[in-house]
Amino acid sequence: MRTRTTAAAATALLLALTACSSSGKPEKITVTVTQTVTAAPGKEADAARTDSALKMGTKKDVVEPENDLHVTVQALAYQQPYKGPQPQPPEDFQGGDTWSTADIKVCNIKGADIHVSQFPWSLAYSDGTTIDITGSSGGDSPKPEFPMDKTLKSGRCARGLIAFPVPSDKRPESLVYEPEGSQPTEWAIPKA
Template structure:
């Protein structure tokens, strides 16, 4: 037990050190035009009253190290076929088409794992690492490097309950203090 407690304390200390290396909060703001590296707008930092955006809205993000835009373009939770045995009973596939564009000059990596779906009852579903099978193309890459003035777009898959429907798409990379959210239209 003492070893577990020591490990937890060391992990928390490591997270505090790694997170405190940024002197400013990341800035997130709705883009006013199409993504452009020349747009030097500083944006606004998210707060506890952070806005929930509409699908398709482009957001400018500046975390101090990287500048990029991010979009949740579309959501689909019906009509996605599945190979037998890939889902648990009572589950179905859902996908969110997303796009991230590097508007700065520093290369960074993207993956589907900062993306999740939020339900009205507080449940959250993380992106799955399943790829291929019969999931809609193009698939969002698991680990892709994005150079300046380049974009990555694709579908992020989720294993979701057959009953109910997600109400929001969340994007929460480690460098953002709170998630960016897009509201999903009612079915």
């Protein structure tokens, strides 16, 4: 799903000017002037941003008017280490020595069915490293889990936890949502 934002509106203004031709007769000239107006983000959007990342809990609207689609995506909370029933520690190949979780909610407000998954989500660190989901689900993963692959009809939501294997001595800077073919959206992770 692609995100499109209308940031400018154009207004046309017609001006009639009178000039003299070489024959001395007045000549009517029509000039079209186009003014570009840039829409400023609302105060609510400004307050929700923290260094270009959204504040945890802020809803992100994804609207595609040409497809009559409206979806909201929300990162509700981040927890490190995960404080619920502990799954087995991450395996060496997964990286990290403890589990963290992100509480996610996606709603199909209006339009065609959409598919939701954990795969567009990752963690970003200030040193440029990222941690992706493991692709594992079920078993002793933190519950309730955000779906790995689910169809959402219009008017329905999906909510749950996504687990990340993280190093316990390092905290991510942001939670990133980047569906294929779309620009990433980030939520700032509060300091511990």
